Amino acid sequence: MxxxxxxxxxxxxxxxxxxxxxxxxLSVAEGELVCIVGPSGCGKSTLLRxxxxxxxxxxxxVALNGVPVERxxxxxxxxxxxxxxxxxxxxxxxxxxxxxxxxxxxxxxxxAEATAEALAQVGLEAAATKYPWQLSGGMQQRVSIAxxxxxxxxxxxxxxxxxxxxxxxxxxxxxxxxxxxxHHNMTILLITxxxxxxxxxxxxxVVLSKAPAEVxxxxxxxxxxxxxxxxxxxxxxxxxxxxxxxxxVRGMRSPSASxx
Ligand code: ADP
Numbered sequence: 001m002x003x004x005x006x007x008x009x010x011x012x013x014x015x016x017x018x019x020x021x022x023x024x025x026l027s028v029a030e031g032e033l034v035c036i037v038g039p040s041g042c043g044k045s046t047l048l049r050x051x052x053x054x055x056x057x058x059x060x061x062v063a064l065n066g067v068p069v070e071r072x073x074x075x076x077x078x079x080x081x082x083x084x085x086x087x088x089x090x091x092x093x094x095x096x097x098x099x100x101x102x103x104x105x106x107x108x109x110x111x112a113e114a115t116a117e118a119l120a121q122v123g124l125e126a127a128a129t130k131y132p133w134q135l136s137g138g139m140q141q142r143v144s145i146a147x148x149x150x151x152x153x154x155x156x157x158x159x160x161x162x163x164x165x166x167x168x169x170x171x172x173x174x175x176x177x178x179x180x181x182x183h184h185n186m187t188i189l190l191i192t193x194x195x196x197x198x199x200x201x202x203x204x205x206v207v208l209s210k211a212p213a214e215v216x217x218x219x220x221x222x223x224x225x226x227x228x229x230x231x232x233x234x235x236x237x238x239x240x241x242x243x244x245x246x247x248x249v250r251g252m253r254s255p256s257a258s259x260x
Contacts, residue, residue, distance in 0.1 A: 002028040007060035020046045022212025033188040035198035038208030077153035081160040083140040087132040094128040097147045118150035138169035158190040207248040217248035
């Protein structure tokens with residue numbers, strides 16, 4: 001459903017130009033959960049912003065269901081790391097979740113049903129009338145996820161979505177993501193700098209090189225399901241994959257890394 005070919009992006013011009021993306025090729029099939037990892041500052045967010053139509057890349061092509069992305073597609077949602085800036089503090093939790101549905105022209109009854117269902121999926125039924133600032137960071141990020149779920153996007157982009165919460169909440173949100181993707185068979189692209197997280201939640205882990213970023217590894221994660229924070233992380237395949245991804249992120253060659 002998502003086709004990225006020879007994607008390049010350069011910030012600025014002349015001697016101060018920064019080549020962030022150096023020709024990224026990537027295909028994502030419908031229903032896949034693909035994690036993108038890479039060294040800090042390599043261009044992960046630049047890639048995500050190009051896919052979301054928030055940034056016009058300097059070269060190459062992004063197509064969603066065969067249609068070139070030139071502005072933000074209607075059937076796409078993004079969850080950002082900084083939940084405190086992506087929720088409106090003066091709107092209730094339910095209003096935050098239903099806002100994109102209103103913009104989509106859904107009637108009041110439909111909006112109320114979709115909002116209640118999405119809040120139930122993230123376990124926040126009781127917080128519908130609260131305001132974001134009355135909730136913990138992890139709960140606020142669950143509201144952001146509920147907003148994306150209610151919208152039923154074909155493609156969900158997540159940019160370091162669990163980077164600003166504590167370790168326990170992070171694990172809860174990883175499991176929540178695995179659970180809700182099962183409900184809607186959404187296609188998800190999740191950017192993270194956390195190698196363990198990429199292997200734990202991904203069907204595939206795509207590794208980017210340092211800037212100018214290119215795909216240096218594309219590993220399929222075939223771990224026995226359902227995944228579990230304790231048993232999955234001690235599974236020999238998990239330990240092996242984590243090491244492979246770690247080597248690739250550090251630019252080390254590995255004979256067994258399967259670049260597809
Ligand atoms: P990552 O998400 O992998 O940490 P980013 O895509 O945010 O990396 O950034 C890649 C590089 O591009 C970084 O060196 C960053 O400083 C630079 N960069 C990002 N946005 C801009 C911008 N608007 N103008 C200039 N340079 C930028």
